[in-house]
Amino acid sequence: MPDSLAPHSLQPRSLQQWLQYLETLHPVGIDMGLERVSEVAKRMGLLSSSIAPRVITVAGTNGKGSTLAMVDSVARAHNLRVGTYTSPHLLRYNERVRIDGQEADDQLLVQGFEQVERARLQDSEISLTYFEAGTLCGLWCLANAKLDLVVLEVGLGGRLDAVNIIDADVAIVTTIAQDHASFLGTDLAQIGREKAGIFRAHRPAVLGSQTLPASVVECAQALAAPTFGLGQQFVHQVMDNGNERSLWRWQGQDSRGQYVAIDELPYPGLPIDNAATALQALLLAEVDLTQAGVQTGLAAVELAGRLxxxxxxxxxxxxxxxxxxxxxxxxxxxxxxxxxxxxxxxxxxxxxxxxxxxxxxxxxxxxxxxxxxxxxxxxxxxxxxxxxxxxxxxxxxxxxxxxxxxxxxxxxxxxxxxxxxxxxxxxxxxxxxxxxxxxxxxxxxxxxx
CATH class of the missing domain: 3.90.190.20 (Mur ligase, C-terminal domain)
Known part of the structure; x- marks a missing residue:
């Protein structure tokens, strides 16, 4: 748990006032790079130890939100205390930080932004974007929540996204397609390399699509990060009549190479590829998956704004x-x-x-x-x-x-x-x-x- 910074005279602000203030701190809305945000994170104590015993980071063009939601729901169905950080939000900024299934309240987020501001102003002042400040606030909230598992969603790209200051124990890349072309370009191989920037040496990488560019696997191989790919190390199949909304079966592989299979899983109302990817990531995060826990978690998952x-x-x-x-x-x-x-x-x-x-x-x-x-x-x-x-x-x-x-x-x-x-x-x-x-x-x- 990071230590709180020494009291520093700050103007009292509500959450809405903090959000308005953060929009004025940096000359551009998106400024790719980790140097500034890493330095503030060090000052906040966020990099001195892991923010949770297990961290899963999710990157990709599409499917990040649904994969994260299913990781969260299934893990909590296995009695784990889970925290998540996502972006953007739909109705309330509080949606971005969830602790044990509940949105962070205004008071906690205000405390987090106060910690970010004190660190930002400590010694030489460091400019942060709205997203960078919000990410640091979210990480501080999660690090102080005594969690069993933290799941982080990359906002843009991967390699240079503020979320990537945290080392993932398990990294997921869901899909690769063109989006944010002004920042990531239109070369799918290069986009794949950017997304794969969340991989860490010798730590598992979960590949949630069978059509990822070769650059994603190449990045994992360069780091000696073991890869677990959809359709290879983990698979899913419908159990009844070929209807994808029917019960389905999942089989995955743990870090020791042992296979695990779970039958009679409910349709979660979200892509089954992403559900299978979520289960594979949890298995590699050393969650002892049970049929009852997976069934409960998938049946309970909710994600606004996706069909x-x-x-x-x-x-x-x-x-x-x-x-x-x-x-x-x-x-x-x-x-x-x-x-x-x-x-x-x-x-x-x-x-x-x-x-x-x-x-x-x-x-x-x-x-x-x-x-x-x-x-x-x-x-x-x-x-x-x-x-x-x-x-x-x-x-x-x-x-x-x-x-x-x-x-x-x-x-x-x-x-x-x-x-x-x-x-x-x-x-x-x-x-x-x-x-x-x-x-x-x-x-x-x-x-x-």
Whole structure:
């Protein structure tokens, strides 16, 4: 447990005031590198000993959040005290730090930010980004919580992400695809090397996809880190009728090379590849998996914003083509006579055309919404891109909330709406009631051509 820094005169702030203050500390929002954040972490005592007896770090383009959620839920079902750090959040900053399944309260986070600020100002002042300060606060909260296991989600990349100041006992790479191109580039081999930067010498690396670039394995081999790959050292298979939502079987391999198999596992409502990856990581973290514990943990897992249904609305934060393809494959057809709508709001640094193309197999009727801020894409721009691919745009709204208001007068009882494209889009919808559909829609005359 790190020691608290000596009292230093700090202006009292609420959590919201701290978050606003942190946005002013650094000239840019994202500044890749570990030198500054590592120095502050040393001052806080976070690097002098492990923050928990076992640490699992999760990196990847898609699937990080669901893998982490299943690691957390299954571990707690085995009576472990677990802490997690994730980003971004949907409704409350507190979501980023969870201790034993509960969001950190404002008081704990304020104490953490006070510790970060004292360390930052100690000796020579060090500038931190919002994410770096938040990561240090989260790590301090977890390190002081007397946990059995900590699970950390990488925010961006891996090698130079602030989370990577902590050495993982088990490192997971879920998937590799293009995202954050302005920071990680478009070369999948290089993206793989960045994600694999969380690997540590002689410590296990879990590979959660069968299509990772060779660079990921090469990085593990260079560190003599034993690799455990999906479809090789661990596998899963459906036990009934070939329906992926049926009961399934998992088999994995522990650090001594012994195989462990668990049958009759429930569908967790999240990708089975990620569930299998979570189990493999827990096994390598020396958790003695039991059938009852795994069944309980998978049945109880919850993750907002991932194919999450709220009445006739399906909310998914997917914002790149790889994630959109998964959503398109798993989106159920609406009831007879109903229409499958899409409400989309995206950031302009994403592969917008790729996301639209992936979803167009299932959705042809759209409402576009504007996201504010310098990275936000205008609804009119989204509309042009959808129309260029043959889709029908019925309305352009100046906010996600305005898009929802339009649906209130249009939805029929059998209609379904996929709301997607960004965490910001989904967060806006989770913060308000969503219409359930009572109107009747006359023809297609109201679309934008």
């Amino acid at each position: 999450q249904w709220v009445g006739p609305w399906c909310l998914d934060v997917g914002h790149n083509p790889h994630a959109a393809e998964y959503v398109a494959r798993h989106l159920p057809a609406p009831p007879a006579g109903g229409r499958q709508w899409g409400l989309i709001g995206m950031l302009n640094d994403k592969d917008i055309d790729g996301v639209i193309q992936a979803l167009s197999a299932r959705i042809s009727d759209w409402v576009c919404v504007t996201l504010t801020g310098e990275r936000g894409c205008l609804a009119s721009e989204l509309s042009q891109r959808i129309i260029a691919q043959g889709g029908r745009v019925h309305f352009c709204a100046d906010s996600p909330q305005a898009g929802v208001d339009w649906f209130a007068n249009v939805l029929t009882p059998n209609d379904r709406v996929l709301a997607t494209g960004s965490f910001f889009t989904v967060a806006a919808l989770l913060a308000r009631p969503l219409p359930t559909g009572a109107a009747s829609l006359d023809g297609d005359g109201n679309e934008i051509r």
